[in-house]
Amino acid sequence: MDVTVFARQHGVTLQWLEPGKRFQLKGNGASVEFEVGSREFAINGARAFLGEAIRMPEKKALISRIDAERFVGPMLRPSAAGPAPALRIIALDPGHGGRDSGKVNPRLKVSEKTLTLDMVNRMKPLLEKQGYRVVLTRTEDRFVELAERAEIADRAGADLFISVHFNSVESGAERVTGVEVFTMTPQHQLSTDQNPDSQASKANPGNLYDGWNAVLGHCLHKAMLDDMKVPDRGLKHGRLAVLRLSSCPAALVEAGYLSHPDETRKLMKPAYRQQIAEALADGVRNYARALESARKKR
Ligand SMILES: [Zn+2]
Incomplete structure (x- = not known):
């Protein structure tokens, strides 16, 4: 789809920063920067990845229709994400548990499953204070199948699903730190890692809210970057299984690297985990605002 048409559709202005190379879309309080030939772009200063690179076969820059309609459009203008779903019950999913420790830092003797459970216990009261009912997919050090996590959220009537994880890398452990956020890949698109998968052609439950997944993912991601x-x-x-099986808007956050010694030491501090929990609660507040603005515009 022609980006000038896309810009007009969403009431934003298109400006070339480097003719034929980089352009910006600006308006509705949002700003997005794209580069021709690249999947990576910036939304309100945060990095994000398109399903397909921006192309410019001739004089017009093109964005794939799926990226335009199910990803970037909703982030620019939440009312483009489709009817706003309710937001009353939030499911928090602490990654791993029991025999599945998740990522571990053997030297500092800390495992992902312990930190994720601590994180959701910090997030729960913050979200309750915002007026939501919060359910947890596990409340103790117990193994829970991925499919069961989605079922627990379903049974509770969850309107939002947030899975909390911590990361690790094999190579570059001394170098790699920071946060990343995943949302479900839209149907017929390649995931960011570009590995073709057997689920791509299916309409998974996790695709019911592609547009709201984008809004949610951006809100959580941006809040973590701003606050942390x-x-x-x-x-x-x-x-990812929990995203694929979720029947409400869902995101999975990777809040830091257990492979990095300094970042792990930071993650081991309760005050820092509280800061992450507060950042995520801020992200939920911004998501709720986006729902509200979309309800008013329809
Ligand atoms: Zn994990």
Whole structure:
């Protein structure tokens, strides 16, 4: 789709920053910067990844229709995300548990499953204070199947699903830090890692709210960057089981690297985990505002 048409559709202005190379869309309090030939772009200063690179075969820059309609459009203008779903019950999903420790830092003797549970216990009262009912997919150090996590949220009638994780890398452990956020890959698109997967052609439950997933993912991602001042690993798409099976808007956050010694030491501090929890609660507040503005515009 022609980006000038896309810009007009959303009431934003298109400006070339480097003719034929980089352009900006600005309006409705949002700003997006794209680069021709690249999947990576910036939305309100945060990194994000398109399903397909911006192309410019001739004089017109093109964005894929799926990216335009299900990802960037809703982030520019939430009312383009479709009817605003309710927001009363929030499911928080602490990654891993029981025999599944998740990522571990053996030297500092800390595992992901312990930190994720601590994180949701910090987030719960913050979200309750905002007026939501909060359900947890586990409340103790117990193994829970991925599909069961989505079922627990479903049974509770959750309107929002947030899965909390911590990251690790094999190579570059001394270097890589920061946060990244995943939302479900839209149907017929490649995930950010570009590995073709068997689920791509299916309409998964997690695709019911592609537009709202984008809004939610951006709100959580941006709030973490603003509040935590950490390196930005990007807003990405993946067909991760809990996202694929979620029947409400959902996101998975990776809030830091257990492979990095200094970042792990930071994550081991309760005050820092509280800061992350507060950032995520701020993200939910901004998502709620986006729902509200979309309800008014329809
Ligand atoms: Zn994990």
